[in-house]
Amino acid sequence: MASSPRGLADLLAQELQAMGASEVRERSTGVAFQGPLEVGYRACLESRIANRVLLELSRFDAADAQQFYEGARTIDWSQHLAPGATLACDFTGHHPAITHTHFGALKLKDAICDQLRAQAGFRPDVARERPSVRVHAHAHGAQITLSLDLSGESLHRRGYRLEGGEAPLKENVAAGVLLRAGWRELAGRGCQFLDPLCGSGTLVIEAAMIAADLAPGLGRDYFGFLGWRAHDAALWSALRAAAVARARGVPAAEGASRGLRGQDRDPRAIERACRNAANAGVGALVSFEVAPLREARPLTAPASEPPGLVCTNPPYGVRLADRDSAREVYRELGAVLIERFRGWQAAVLTGAPELGLELGIHARRTHTIWNGAIECRLLRLSVDEESLRERGRPRSDPKLAETPGAKMFANRLAKNLKRLGRWAERAGVSSYRLYDADMPEYAFAIDVYHTLDAASTQAVSATDAPVRAGLAPARAWLYVQEYAPPADIEAEAASARRREVLATLPLATGVAPERIRIRMRRRARGGVQYEKLADRARFHIVEEGGLKFRVNFDDYLDTGLFLDHRLTRARLKEAARGKRFLNLFAYTGTATVYAAAGAAASTTSVDLSRTYLEWAERNLDLNDLAGPQHGLVRAECREWLSDAARKQERYDLIFLDPPTFSNSKRMQGVLDINRDHGALLEECARLLAPEGLIVFCTNAQRFRLEPSVGERYDVRDVSAATIPVDFERNARIHRCFEVRPQR
Numbered sequence: 001m002a003s004s005p006r007g008l009a010d011l012l013a014q015e016l017q018a019m020g021a022s023e024v025r026e027r028s029t030g031v032a033f034q035g036p037l038e039v040g041y042r043a044c045l046e047s048r049i050a051n052r053v054l055l056e057l058s059r060f061d062a063a064d065a066q067q068f069y070e071g072a073r074t075i076d077w078s079q080h081l082a083p084g085a086t087l088a089c090d091f092t093g094h095h096p097a098i099t100h101t102h103f104g105a106l107k108l109k110d111a112i113c114d115q116l117r118a119q120a121g122f123r124p125d126v127a128r129e130r131p132s133v134r135v136h137a138h139a140h141g142a143q144i145t146l147s148l149d150l151s152g153e154s155l156h157r158r159g160y161r162l163e164g165g166e167a168p169l170k171e172n173v174a175a176g177v178l179l180r181a182g183w184r185e186l187a188g189r190g191c192q193f194l195d196p197l198c199g200s201g202t203l204v205i206e207a208a209m210i211a212a213d214l215a216p217g218l219g220r221d222y223f224g225f226l227g228w229r230a231h232d233a234a235l236w237s238a239l240r241a242a243a244v245a246r247a248r249g250v251p252a253a254e255g256a257s258r259g260l261r262g263q264d265r266d267p268r269a270i271e272r273a274c275r276n277a278a279n280a281g282v283g284a285l286v287s288f289e290v291a292p293l294r295e296a297r298p299l300t301a302p303a304s305e306p307p308g309l310v311c312t313n314p315p316y317g318v319r320l321a322d323r324d325s326a327r328e329v330y331r332e333l334g335a336v337l338i339e340r341f342r343g344w345q346a347a348v349l350t351g352a353p354e355l356g357l358e359l360g361i362h363a364r365r366t367h368t369i370w371n372g373a374i375e376c377r378l379l380r381l382s383v384d385e386e387s388l389r390e391r392g393r394p395r396s397d398p399k400l401a402e403t404p405g406a407k408m409f410a411n412r413l414a415k416n417l418k419r420l421g422r423w424a425e426r427a428g429v430s431s432y433r434l435y436d437a438d439m440p441e442y443a444f445a446i447d448v449y450h451t452l453d454a455a456s457t458q459a460v461s462a463t464d465a466p467v468r469a470g471l472a473p474a475r476a477w478l479y480v481q482e483y484a485p486p487a488d489i490e491a492e493a494a495s496a497r498r499r500e501v502l503a504t505l506p507l508a509t510g511v512a513p514e515r516i517r518i519r520m521r522r523r524a525r526g527g528v529q530y531e532k533l534a535d536r537a538r539f540h541i542v543e544e545g546g547l548k549f550r551v552n553f554d555d556y557l558d559t560g561l562f563l564d565h566r567l568t569r570a571r572l573k574e575a576a577r578g579k580r581f582l583n584l585f586a587y588t589g590t591a592t593v594y595a596a597a598g599a600a601a602s603t604t605s606v607d608l609s610r611t612y613l614e615w616a617e618r619n620l621d622l623n624d625l626a627g628p629q630h631g632l633v634r635a636e637c638r639e640w641l642s643d644a645a646r647k648q649e650r651y652d653l654i655f656l657d658p659p660t661f662s663n664s665k666r667m668q669g670v671l672d673i674n675r676d677h678g679a680l681l682e683e684c685a686r687l688l689a690p691e692g693l694i695v696f697c698t699n700a701q702r703f704r705l706e707p708s709v710g711e712r713y714d715v716r717d718v719s720a721a722t723i724p725v726d727f728e729r730n731a732r733i734h735r736c737f738e739v740r741p742q743r
Contacts, residue, residue: 003030003051007369008176012049045217048175054147064097072111078120086127093139132227152224159219160280174206181347187211192308196296198262201273208282215243263291310346334359346381353377400503410508432726443483451540473510517553560588573598579652589616596625641683650689657697678706694739714740
């Protein structure tokens with residue numbers, strides 16, 4: 001039995017058949033086969049896919065632990081372990097009586113040691129690492145299979161990678177990705193290879209080993225059979241010698257001309273990649289350079305067709321706290337492929353299938369592959385005109401809008417436009433949430449923004465979509481946030497629904513496609529609050545509560561105006577007259593503008609971002625409210641609070657609206673509002689004047705106020721009173737509390 005990563009058993013079966021195995025039978029996590037010992041040795045030495053190679057010794061039924069012990073003792077273990085040999089035992093599977101694998105391994109060890117002591121007069125020592133012999137027991141119900149682990153330790157450990165990156169790709173998974181992408185054939189035709197996000201270089205190194213026919217086990221100094229009493233040393237030496245002779249040593253100059261390359265923006269990752277390549281014996285075949293993704297490009301075009309393969313494993317959020325950052329990597333990768341790699345093949349391994357939609361290139365094949373415990377998708381792309389799908393913005397597509405799902409979605413939009421549009425007209429609200437995952441299968445949030453700047457594009461004809469109450473298509477923008485689908489939703493199903501939504505929106509609302517923006521929103525446990533996505537500096541002006549604000553639909557995940565805080569800002573305005581107002585985590589200063597308009601005596605806005613403070617300053621200017629009494633402070637809020645307390649500064653009204661979680665490189669430590677809100681409120685209370693008020697808001701979905709806060713302060717939950725009509729469908733959109741010192 002040879003085990004493999006899930007999703008690669010068919011490739012392992014092909015390898016074993018080429019090595020002379022017979023009766024090859026694929027299973028979900030490996031391949032069963034028969035053959036002489038040579039096939040087992042070759043699998044350990046030459047398989048690029050296998051995790052372990054197990055030589056079956058016995059199979060028997062055992063109803064309980066005692067029968068398991070007795071069955072294991074029937075084997076003559078002196079044929080396998082010599083005096084002085086060390087032993088390790090493993091137990092896997094599901095047994096009706098042996099429910100703990102550690103207990104099963106101990107019973108197996110006892111059976112082997114007791115049998116050897118009774119029959120051969122010696123007892124082997126147990127070695128956890130690199131034992132002479134490792135014995136494996138697997139239970140399938142009451143049936144037990146005992147095997148010798150010829151590999152000794154997982155074969156993905158080639159011996160060349162002494163250190164990986166923060167989320168290393170296993171070597172045999174990397175090889176499986178390359179073989180699945182057709183690299184063996186492409187390498188034989190002299191095609192180029194590039195990993196533009198190479199990290200510690202695993203894909204590049206495995207690609208070089210395949211191109212050079214270098215057996216992956218040649219760099220290992222340990223196998224499970226080397227200390228086995230029945231080991232055939234002469235056979236093993238002959239197989240190694242043949243593998244060495246077969247390896248095609250390519251001179252450095254020729255290797256460089258083949259274009260086996262990797263690049264990464266992290267110099268430390270490139271240093272590791274170079275060391276790993278040298279350890280693998282392919283240092284002369286590959287080249288690495290420090291470069292950002294945007295600088296990726298082919299070498300001079302080779303004569304081969306296709307010119308080459310781009311193969312990469314971009315970050316996908318498991319190892320990044322912020323999925324939105326990963327999303328931008330995929331968008332940039334797609335743009336680079338389309339701009340510079342026309343005619344190439346591409347293979348992208350991702351643990352978040354929905355991110356593949358951001359590439360803008362249709363995957364001609366999709367394969368499921370597991371990297372350890374992470375279920376991934378391998379997207380195989382042909383970078384050509386036929387496979388390029390529409391990128392970035394929706395198109396009005398009457399045919400697609402006629403699907404049953406699209407019609408249901410359009411009907412829901414029409415109902416919402418009628419109800420919310422009339423409410424918005426009566427309430428004088430120009431920007432509001434039109435749709436918020438009302439239909440779970442269409443998991444989008446859609447916001448309407450009516451801008452004061454003149455439209456530069458024309459809306460679609462009113463005969464296609466009549467103007468609804470409260471929606472003026474010539475002034476309206478739609479800001480669409482797509483919630484990432486659950487892991488059990490196939491990428492193609494999510495993509496189909498996305499296409500239906502994008503096709504329906506222009507027709508159902510009358511808003512031109514050029515005025516619709518799409519973003520992916522993922523509720524993550526970590527990350528930076530306001531991630532920059534682009535740098536186009538396209539600002540628009542909207543009105544709210546008689547005030548004007550700059551919004552941006554292109555450059556950031558959020559627009560600069562949180563619509564769900566509309567009522568909260570109005571309450572701050574009413575409370576601010578004559579007060580010293582403090583706005584912490586001020587973002588674009590919208591609350592500060594409201595407080596200043598409410599005749600606050602002074603305002604202080606604190607944020608770590610220079611960009612957002614400049615945005616806040618322009619919002620104040622836009623409303624003729626700028627002045628020396630309105631201070632803007634660039635600082636990390638927790639550090640600033642400590643410093644302000646030392647200076648004995650005092651404020652009458654404090655607005656505290658921190659991110660749910662932030663690990664920005666510009667701040668010290670990590671902010672987790674569920675954990676840290678009590679300490680933050682305490683720091684704010686130290687600055688609070690007598691009779692002062694703290695307004696604390698959070699968008700944390702599962703937020704619970706720490707009991708000690710209620711014990712120390714007079715706390716009033718005003719969440720229900722601060723959620724606007726257009727957000728009533730999601731009562732957990734935010735929590736809001738008024739906090740005062742106890743009297």
